[in-house]
Amino acid sequence: MQELPGIVITGASGRMGQMLIKTVSDSDKVRLVGAVEREGHDWVGRDVGEAMGGAALGVTVTDQPLEAFAKAQAVIDFTAPAATIAFAKLAAQARAVHVIGTTGMTDQDIAQLEPCGRHAVIVRAGNMSLGVNLLTKLTQQVAAALDEDFDIEIIEAHHRHKVDAPSGTALMLGEAAAEGRGVDLKDVTDSGRDGITGARKRGDIGFTAIRGGDIIGEHDVMFACDGEQIILRHKATDRSLFAKGALKAAIWGQGQKPGEYDMFDVLGL
Numbered sequence: 001m002q003e004l005p006g007i008v009i010t011g012a013s014g015r016m017g018q019m020l021i022k023t024v025s026d027s028d029k030v031r032l033v034g035a036v037e038r039e040g041h042d043w044v045g046r047d048v049g050e051a052m053g054g055a056a057l058g059v060t061v062t063d064q065p066l067e068a069f070a071k072a073q074a075v076i077d078f079t080a081p082a083a084t085i086a087f088a089k090l091a092a093q094a095r096a097v098h099v100i101g102t103t104g105m106t107d108q109d110i111a112q113l114e115p116c117g118r119h120a121v122i123v124r125a126g127n128m129s130l131g132v133n134l135l136t137k138l139t140q141q142v143a144a145a146l147d148e149d150f151d152i153e154i155i156e157a158h159h160r161h162k163v164d165a166p167s168g169t170a171l172m173l174g175e176a177a178a179e180g181r182g183v184d185l186k187d188v189t190d191s192g193r194d195g196i197t198g199a200r201k202r203g204d205i206g207f208t209a210i211r212g213g214d215i216i217g218e219h220d221v222m223f224a225c226d227g228e229q230i231i232l233r234h235k236a237t238d239r240s241l242f243a244k245g246a247l248k249a250a251i252w253g254q255g256q257k258p259g260e261y262d263m264f265d266v267l268g269l
């Protein structure tokens with residue numbers, strides 16, 4: 001009988017890391033084979049289940065990612081941009097599927113994934129949930145149907161600990177709106193308004209970021225013209241939906257050709 005795919009979780013102690021450890025260890029489709037944290041983290045050397053305050057899972061947290069990746073068929077990575085770039089090189093070396101949920105990556109960061117995608121499967125998305133990926137498709141369709149009489153504004157809200165803005169999801173939605181309109185998002189982005197900004201420019205796609213409390217993730221795409229507004233909305237109320245999407249991507253990636261993919265590929269959207 002064939003062994004179930006082995007999964008390593010990076011950033012094991014993080015908000016998403018812990019949710020992923022739980023989702024993977026509860027699954028009957030995969031095995032948890034590794035948990036990685038940064039050097040010096042106090043979870044390193046401990047059983048990851050016990051470090052999370054539960055029963056032992058038989059997996060010791062390590063700060064040696066390559067050793068962990070070498071035993072795995074997939075790495076699920078929700079950490080930080082610099083860590084993700086380093087992990088991409090190691091996952092490619094180990095020929096493990098690299099599922100990337102990390103946001104806040106620059107264009108230069110993303111360009112560094114390209115050589116890794118020649119050796120291994122990479123699935124990357126600013127949001128791994130089915131709902132947001134559907135919302136992204138809808139945003140593209142609505143933007144294509146409306147002209148520039150409609151101002152497009154993407155409003156996102158997240159917990160107080162989030163370090164990047166606009167969120168990865170907001171940028172995905174912005175890209176989709178720009179694609180629907182047939183423009184380059186870079187030419188029409190309007191974010192970080194403060195002070196005497198001047199009136200809104202026709203055709204711009206605006207971003208508004210709210211940070212507070214424990215909000216998991218909320219995204220509105222507003223199409224506003226004189227006399228009416230259309231608002232498309234997604235609210236995440238549980239991080240498990242991101243973890244479930246990431247696990248689906250890790251399983252989907254088995255047997256795919258090396259390359260860079262996203263959740264549209266995984267979900268067939």
Ligand SMILES: NC(=O)C1=CN([C@@H]2O[C@H](COP(=O)(O)OP(=O)(O)OC[C@H]3O[C@@H](n4cnc5c(N)ncnc54)[C@H](O)[C@@H]3O)[C@@H](O)[C@H]2O)C=CC1
Nearest residue numbers: 011014015016037038078079083101102103126127128242
């Ligand atoms: N694509 C998606 O569906 C989602 C993406 N995210 C993104 O995932 C990322 C993480 O989010 P959270 O879990 O809330 O953050 P967090 O701050 O709770 O966790 C990040 C973890 O990464 C670890 N880490 C950082 N550098 C490391 C390294 N070099 N080696 C090993 N571990 C390292 C940290 O120690 C920490 O445990 C963010 O970029 C966030 O925007 C979050 C939720 C959903």
Ligand SMILES: O=C(O)C1=N[C@H](C(=O)O)C[C@H](O)C1
Nearest residue numbers: 103126127162167168169217
């Ligand atoms: O940092 C988070 O928490 C989230 N990050 C992702 C993003 O930047 O869009 C996805 C989700 O909204 C939660």
